[in-house]
Amino acid sequence: MSKIKRGVSLYSFQEEMFLGQMGVEDCVSFAASIGATGIEILPEQNMPTFPNLSDAQVDQWKAMVARHGCHFTAYDMFLDTKLRKDQLMSDDEQVESIVRDLTLCNRLGIKNMRVLVFVRPDILGRCVPYAEKLDVHMGVEVHAPWHLEHAWILRTIEEADRLGTRHLGILPDMGIFMKHYPPAFRARFERQGARPEVAQFIVDSHEAKIMAEYTIYEVAVKMQGNKAEVAMAETLRHAPYANPKRLADYAPYFHHIQAKFYEMNEDCTDPAIAYEEVIDALVGCGWEGTLSSEYEGNRWIQDVSEVDSREQVRRQHVMFERLIAAAETKHSTMEPA
Amino acid sequence: MFDKYIIDPATVRNTGPDDAPDGFAFETKLGYYRGLRLSMVEELNVGIDGEVFARDAIRFDEGVGPLTLDEMETTYDRRWAFGAPATVFVRCEGGFPTGDHTLTLQQKLRISYMPFPSFNNDEKQISFA
Numbered sequence: 001m002s003k004i005k006r007g008v009s010l011y012s013f014q015e016e017m018f019l020g021q022m023g024v025e026d027c028v029s030f031a032a033s034i035g036a037t038g039i040e041i042l043p044e045q046n047m048p049t050f051p052n053l054s055d056a057q058v059d060q061w062k063a064m065v066a067r068h069g070c071h072f073t074a075y076d077m078f079l080d081t082k083l084r085k086d087q088l089m090s091d092d093e094q095v096e097s098i099v100r101d102l103t104l105c106n107r108l109g110i111k112n113m114r115v116l117v118f119v120r121p122d123i124l125g126r127c128v129p130y131a132e133k134l135d136v137h138m139g140v141e142v143h144a145p146w147h148l149e150h151a152w153i154l155r156t157i158e159e160a161d162r163l164g165t166r167h168l169g170i171l172p173d174m175g176i177f178m179k180h181y182p183p184a185f186r187a188r189f190e191r192q193g194a195r196p197e198v199a200q201f202i203v204d205s206h207e208a209k210i211m212a213e214y215t216i217y218e219v220a221v222k223m224q225g226n227k228a229e230v231a232m233a234e235t236l237r238h239a240p241y242a243n244p245k246r247l248a249d250y251a252p253y254f255h256h257i258q259a260k261f262y263e264m265n266e267d268c269t270d271p272a273i274a275y276e277e278v279i280d281a282l283v284g285c286g287w288e289g290t291l292s293s294e295y296e297g298n299r300w301i302q303d304v305s306e307v308d309s310r311e312q313v314r315r316q317h318v319m320f321e322r323l324i325a326a327a328e329t330k331h332s333t334m335e336p337a
Numbered sequence: 338m339f340d341k342y343i344i345d346p347a348t349v350r351n352t353g354p355d356d357a358p359d360g361f362a363f364e365t366k367l368g369y370y371r372g373l374r375l376s377m378v379e380e381l382n383v384g385i386d387g388e389v390f391a392r393d394a395i396r397f398d399e400g401v402g403p404l405t406l407d408e409m410e411t412t413y414d415r416r417w418a419f420g421a422p423a424t425v426f427v428r429c430e431g432g433f434p435t436g437d438h439t440l441t442l443q444q445k446l447r448i449s450y451m452p453f454p455s456f457n458n459d460e461k462q463i464s465f466a
Binding site: 011014017018019020042044045046048050078079080081082083084085116117118298299302303 | 448
């Protein structure tokens with residue numbers, strides 16, 4: 001039995017759910033059909049009466065997931081520090097909002113809470129006693145352009161170490177491992193007027209891992225790039241390729257991964273995110289947790305084609321099965337007898 | 338992320354007396370992947386053929402009762418759910434103009450984790466008899 005479990009975030013089906021083509025149970029049923037039995041939810045998306053959930057509603061959610069042979073893996077929280085137009089939430093209000101989410105997370109029987117990356121480490125430190133009592137791991141989302149060793153992320157690691165807690169850590173989003181520029185991004189910018197030669201220059205610059213600001217200056221100033229070209233160059237600021245080997249260093253701090261992707265090829269390979277390296281690193285260090293699909297390609301193609309989130313997620317899971325098996329074979333033969 | 342879907346063009350209708358409409362209304366969805374409390378919906382800029390209506394000509398109702406944009410600013414206990422249509426009412430003497438016109442909507446949202454507001458824009462061609 002593999003230590004790496006497969007799952008899906010309901011975020012992946014946002015297009016179909018927004019349009020009323022799929023309900024939450026359709027998403028869970030589909031996930032079960034491809035063996036992705038771990039379900040990550042966004043209560044503020046998936047629960048219309050949020051934050052008010054009766055015990056009966058909580059029971060219905062649990063029963064629905066169980067009916068399909070699935071289980072919850074993670075709860076994505078939000079924090080509306082700018083709820084008021086002119087006054088940020090006080091520290092006490094922020095703690096109160098996070099505790100509200102920890103409590104609902106616990107009522108649903110969920111052990112991992114995805115914390116937005118902008119939440120202050122000291123605020124999370126104040127929430128640790130609640131997280132420990134409710135047995136929920138607060139994982140700060142390591143989302144591009146942050147990365148595993150960004151100083152802001154290290155503050156959360158330091159806070160967890162200082163408190164000696166196992167209930168505060170991180171939750172990596174695989175968008176930080178963008179090895180190649182996503183073809184879906186390029187195609188949409190070309191539809192918006194980016195010239196193919198300029199788009200190629202941007203793709204080549206990303207491939208060479210040139211610091212974004214050089215490319216943006218080249219495109220915006222030297223090439224006199226049009227709006228679409230400059231916008232495409234600016235996406236490089238959010239397109240880092242962090243080193244997947246670092247996952248092993250931080251493995252004790254996370255139990256769940258948001259497996260971000262933008263598009264899968266028909267042959268079930270990802271043209272952009274370095275999943276081969278990622279899964280090799282995870283298997284190599286013996287990491288235990290869930291790879292939870294987070295499809296975010298709808299916004300890049302909806303101007304020209306129907307979005308089929310199910311097919312995209314299905315392809316990603318075919319890839320996961322293949323890569324997990326290959327990495328397990330490789331690492332088991334590497335271990336001394 | 339959902340810009341092209343936020344106006345439902347099939348729902349455009351006049352409001353007020355049939356023979357003397359005083360405005361029009363249409364359904365809109367929140368252009369965001371989760372629900373938001375109403376205080377974070379900063380603007381709903383509605384326009385016809387590029388002419389944008391004044392802020393005080395707009396009313397919003399997610400199902401609980403109409404509010405002005407000023408009233409929404411301090412409405413912390415009502416939520417516009419993900420994927421749920423709400424109604425925008427626009428005060429406009431004579432109602433929606435007949436013939437072919439472009440209806441535009443811009444939703445300006447205050448998203449706490451973003452350094453800048455989120456703008457969501459849609460435009461739809463409306464033929465009104």
